[in-house]
Amino acid sequence: MTGKLSIADKKQLEHYIQAGPKQFGLLYSFTRDGADVSIFHELCDEKGPTVTVIYDTQCTVYGGFTEKSWTSNCESFFKDDQAFLFRLYQKGKSNSMKFPVKNPDNAIYCSYNNGPIFGGRYEEKSVPRIRGRLVVHRIAGGYDVNTFSGTILVENNQFTLNGEFNFGSAYDMGSCSIEQFCNNIKTVTDLEVYSVSDTSLLPPWRELGGWNxxxxxxxxxxxxxxxxxxxxxxxxxxxxxxxxxxxxxxxxxxxxxxxxxxxxxxxxxxxxxxxxxxxxxxxxxxxxxxxxxxxxxxxxxxxxxxxxxxxxxxxxxxxxxxxxxxxxxxxxxxxxxxxxxxxxxxxxxxxxxxxxxxxxxxxxxxxxxxxxxxxxxxxxxxxxxxxxxxxxxxxxxxxxxxxxxxxxxxxxxxxxxxxxxxxxxxxxxxxxxxxxxxxxxxxxxxxxxxxxxxxxxxxxxxxxxxxxxxxxxxxxxxxxxxxxxx
Ligand SMILES: Nc1nc2c(ncn2[C@@H]2O[C@H](COP(=O)(O)OP(=O)(O)OP(=O)(O)O)[C@@H](O)[C@H]2O)c(=O)[nH]1
Ligand SMILES: [Mg+2]
Missing domain, CATH: 3.40.50.300 (P-loop containing nucleotide triphosphate hydrolases)
Structure with a gap:
């Protein structure tokens, strides 16, 4: 299975990534592998640059790119100044846009209990302690795109994402609203993660007898x-x-x-x-x-x-x-x-x-x-x-x-x-x-x-x-x- 992205979609992403020809390999997909966070980490951790693509039930296609590897070894934001969010289709019509990262320090958030998370911020929370003293904790939250956690069951060929969207935290959405980005719905038909690598050329697989x-x-x-x-x-x-x-x-x-x-x-x-x-x-x-x-x-x-x-x-x-x-x-x-x-x-x-x-x-x-x-x-x-x-x-x-x-x-x-x-x-x-x-x-x-x-x-x-x-x-x-x- 090669995934749902067409050649034209890959070319569009290649153009957004801006670093020459790229090869996309399907690492993970809800429909193929199951919507389970441990499977996501098993198949996607430490794989280098990836693109995450979400297909919602209104035929809008959007997602995010990061150069950093996903990991389940820690709970942390990772810095990536090349990361971006993107939309390829809106309600079935080709309508692509790139939304660059504006706070690269918080480009992605990795957690063993979550699927891909793009953007977010640390929020300070005061927690009362013994003897009435308040302790201030820095808690990660306000994620631009938090896809899912745990396991999601499939119903009628649909998955309902259980993360949340707070666009604009770490990514520059310009004047694009959440409705324009992803219809503000959480029912999706698939979520795919592709590895992204430089295109390597193979030894010739068909001989032509010379090119001069x-x-x-x-x-x-x-x-x-x-x-x-x-x-x-x-x-x-x-x-x-x-x-x-x-x-x-x-x-x-x-x-x-x-x-x-x-x-x-x-x-x-x-x-x-x-x-x-x-x-x-x-x-x-x-x-x-x-x-x-x-x-x-x-x-x-x-x-x-x-x-x-x-x-x-x-x-x-x-x-x-x-x-x-x-x-x-x-x-x-x-x-x-x-x-x-x-x-x-x-x-x-x-x-x-x-x-x-x-x-x-x-x-x-x-x-x-x-x-x-x-x-x-x-x-x-x-x-x-x-x-x-x-x-x-x-x-x-x-x-x-x-x-x-x-x-x-x-x-x-x-x-x-x-x-x-x-x-x-x-x-x-x-x-x-x-x-x-x-x-x-x-x-x-x-x-x-x-x-x-x-x-x-x-x-x-x-x-x-x-x-x-x-x-x-x-x-x-x-x-x-x-x-x-x-
Ligand atoms: N980039 C690129 N464009 C091509 C290529 N071949 C054709 N085109 C373009 O595709 C368009 C359609 O090409 P045509 O040769 O008219 O296609 P056709 O099959 O004769 O189409 P109909 O007569 O309408 O059935 C034109 O704008 C061509 O310039 C190609 O190899 N590369
Ligand atoms: Mg013709």
């Missing part, structure tokens, strides 16, 4: 020279892009086109909107390095899949079979039929699709809605029925790992990208070798060797998957020939 300029030129030449296997009669490999709105389908075509044109191009319209930006079916050709002739593959860009509408089964079948004309205007309310102008009534093998490339956004892959997952599964089963190979291109890896954002050649050393590839391989039920992480050109003006190499490497894998289909085809043709000789 010559490697890129070699790969460009290889792809430029690629052609469908002899004997199939095919002129090009047709690769169908399918994926949710905004996943980066059109951007991937632009990225490939940019590599061969030598600068970042925007032939396919890209952007962000609730509905698909791409409304026209395009079978894009890409010109090779010399820009005189097109290469022997076509990248077929489609309208994005939406949760509540999108391609119907018949339309998808027409796409697979090559009935849909290049330039066809998608219309979700009236899908294509044989009566549509330009409908390719008798497609040949050269019109059909030879490989399906699912394209998904890596920064949101692990939090895709159930509805979207169902849609994708339904599409996958149609792809399988057709006997078409499928690969999954995972875009926006620059948003997943800061090391990769800086230098794409670190992609196969990144823990975050490795976890992402594992997750996507599980979701799609495809081998990890068919999950291809990429970063598209998006903010850049000039092409970069690291970005180009990774994108071309992915394209090479896609062409190899198309070849699998084509070799099956050759086998079938050979079988037919043999049978006709019998």
């Amino acid at each position: 300029h010559q490697n890129l030129e070699d790969l460009k030449n290889e792809i430029d020279a690629w052609s469908p296997p002899h004997g199939t009669g095919l002129k090009t490999a047709n690769i169908l892009f399918l994926g949710p709105v905004g996943a980066g389908k059109s951007s991937f075509f632009n990225t490939i086109s940019s590599i061969f044109r030598g600068h970042v191009t925007g032939q396919a319209v890209c952007g962000s909107a609730e509905q698909s930006i791409t409304s026209t079916y395009r079978m894009y050709r890409v010109r090779g390095s010399a820009l005189t002739k097109t290469m022997k593959f076509r990248l077929c860009d489609t309208r994005g899949i939406e949760e509540n509408q999108g391609m119907d089964g018949a339309e998808l079948n027409y796409l697979f079979e090559g009935n849909v004309p290049n330039g066809y205007q998608f219309n979700p309310s009236t899908p294509i039929t044989p009566d549509t102008t330009g409908f390719v009534a008798s497609p040949t093998l050269n019109h059909k699709m030879h490989c399906v490339c699912f394209i998904i956004d890596g920064s949101t892959a692990s939090v895709m809605s159930e509805k979207m997952l169902e849609k994708i599964k339904a599409l996958q089963s149609k792809v399988r029925q057709k006997g078409l190979p499928q690969v999954v291109l995972v875009t926006k890896i620059d948003k997943v790992c800061s090391n990769v954002e800086e230098d794409v050649s670190k992609v196969f050393q990144s823990v975050a990208v490795q976890e992402l590839v594992d997750t996507v391989s599980n979701i799609f039920g495809v081998p990890r070798s068919h999950v291809l992480p990429v970063k598209n050109y998006e903010k850049e003006i000039n092409v970069r060797d690291d970005v180009s190499l990774l994108a071309l490497h992915s394209l090479q894998q896609i062409l190899r998957a198309s070849e699998d289909f084509m070799f099956n085809l050759l086998d079938m043709l050979d079988d037919e020939k043999d049978e006709s000789l019998d």
Whole structure:
């Protein structure tokens, strides 16, 4: 179990912590380990920097970060000038804020009988003693966030925190009220504690064969020279892009086109909107390095899949079979039929699709809605029925790992990208070798060797998957020939 924080949430926290790329490891969770203070200490004590995250029943998500270890060896405040409280979501809507510590001496309070406590102060209390004398005691209290003590029982999948909130004691809450911070309710669905450490790079978990300029030129030449296997009669490999709105389908075509044109191009319209930006079916050709002739593959860009509408089964079948004309205007309310102008009534093998490339956004892959997952599964089963190979291109890896954002050649050393590839391989039920992480050109003006190499490497894998289909085809043709000789 990796916890409930999404990649985007971790990036937000990483940005608040302000000390370079971070790795988050789930140490403790109410739902996984039980809401019991002794278990909290067993799993979280002496673990260095941690982030505590509380998920309340109104979908507000908030918590605190400290560089100091939790401990149950003493009852004391600990100094931490890097500590802060934060809110990530308010009533389900992304609304993040950081609340820095204003009294670092009292940043956290550790006690064997309490879970995480952020902030607070010593209060002086006079206690009467024998012979009428008053003794002044310093007692800790007024905690900004005191999460829980003892054991909390779960009821209807909810926990009721038994600590108290006195925001503003040691943390600067600005004008944020307790209601705005955490709805002032104590019912929560989970409390998680993550360890926070500097991101370490792994030894490469996938080899690419070099990241220098010559490697890129070699790969460009290889792809430029690629052609469908002899004997199939095919002129090009047709690769169908399918994926949710905004996943980066059109951007991937632009990225490939940019590599061969030598600068970042925007032939396919890209952007962000609730509905698909791409409304026209395009079978894009890409010109090779010399820009005189097109290469022997076509990248077929489609309208994005939406949760509540999108391609119907018949339309998808027409796409697979090559009935849909290049330039066809998608219309979700009236899908294509044989009566549509330009409908390719008798497609040949050269019109059909030879490989399906699912394209998904890596920064949101692990939090895709159930509805979207169902849609994708339904599409996958149609792809399988057709006997078409499928690969999954995972875009926006620059948003997943800061090391990769800086230098794409670190992609196969990144823990975050490795976890992402594992997750996507599980979701799609495809081998990890068919999950291809990429970063598209998006903010850049000039092409970069690291970005180009990774994108071309992915394209090479896609062409190899198309070849699998084509070799099956050759086998079938050979079988037919043999049978006709019998
Ligand atoms: N940071 C980053 N942004 C990307 C990447 N790929 C695409 N984008 C951005 O994501 C947004 C959507 O990209 P598109 O290529 O239009 O996505 P699409 O899948 O074609 O979307 P529809 O046509 O609407 O279905 C654009 O703003 C792109 O600039 C990437 O690898 N990294
Ligand atoms: Mg598009």
